[in-house]
Amino acid sequence: MAAILKQDDRRAGSTHFQRVLLVCVLAGHAGSAIAATAYEHDDALAFSQAAIGRDLAGVTLRDTDGQPFDLDQLRGKPLVISMIYTSCHHVCPRITRNLGDTIDVAREALGEDAFTVISVGFDWRVDTPERMQQFASGLGLADVPNWYFLATDSGVVDQLSDNLGFIFYPSAKGFDHLSQATVVDANGKIYRQVYGVDVETTALVEPLKELVFNTPRSAGFLEHWISTFKLFCTVYDPNSDRYRFDYSIFMAIIVGVLSLGLIAFFIVREWRHAR
Structure with missing residues (x-):
């Protein structure tokens, strides 16, 4: 052939x-x-x-x-x-x-x-x-x-x-x-x-x-967000030709949320002290 x-x-x-x-x-x-x-x-x-x-x-x-x-x-x-x-x-x-x-x-x-x-x-x-x-x-x-x-x-x-x-x-x-x-x-x-x-x-x-x-939101809040994290954190590694879960993305999101929360806390505290 x-x-x-x-x-x-x-x-x-x-x-x-x-x-x-x-x-x-x-x-x-x-x-x-x-x-x-x-x-x-x-x-x-x-x-x-x-x-x-x-x-x-x-x-x-x-x-x-x-x-x-x-x-x-x-x-x-x-x-x-x-x-x-x-x-x-x-x-x-x-x-x-x-x-x-x-x-x-x-x-x-x-x-x-x-x-x-x-x-x-x-x-x-x-x-x-x-x-x-x-x-x-x-x-x-x-x-x-x-x-x-x-x-x-x-x-x-x-x-x-x-x-x-x-x-x-x-x-x-x-x-x-x-x-x-x-x-x-x-x-x-x-x-x-x-x-x-x-x-x-x-x-x-x-x-x-x-x-x-x-995963649709109708499946439940927790399942929806877990699937969303998996979607964005499962990344391709061209060196190994494999996919892996990149925890650094997850940690960056957590650090970002905590940082914004901390900034908001100080802004509110300073605003209250200034009253």
Whole structure:
């Protein structure tokens, strides 16, 4: 199999992401039912970005045991969705392996159960539950908690890919598609698109951090403020490529509040003495 990768950088709003065009070619592969004469990578990127703000389609997939898997059951936590196909023997495994490394960093910072990940095989004729199981096992990811490898069928994959803003076109010997991970919030709304074969750690972890620590006030005063402190004090260390809780930010806030309180105390005391 040959793989052709084209990459450049683009910023959408405050998000820095790589535009990556993947052409995964497998000799003799029949491809999907989607037909196209050419893959326009700018159009694919625009289509992908247009999905942000959409509600995730409540489709039913199949897990590696062949049992129905309803996406609606994943609501309540942020979700990361990666679309791959198992016949791509180089790029898609690389995408998934690198995603796994970033997921490890995210869970270390945010918590093991803070969010869910699914990898969906879009080549529905080939990506059976058995093939998805083999794909996950080959990468050592079959037993990772809260990560599901899911199969689909023709109608569902068309609905889901369109909903996610994920375009894939069969070429003469394979597929053209963006390397894309979709971040969905706990209410099932598409929140961010992350691009690249080698995903930058912050590109994926930052939106997850925003979603995990963005506890509404309705959850209670204490829980809301604890989450707010975690949001601002969990910072990325580029030297270790890890996140850590920076107590200095917390202490600076405390010192600032105490200083303002002390200044206010002296002002009030002097004002009373002057009366």
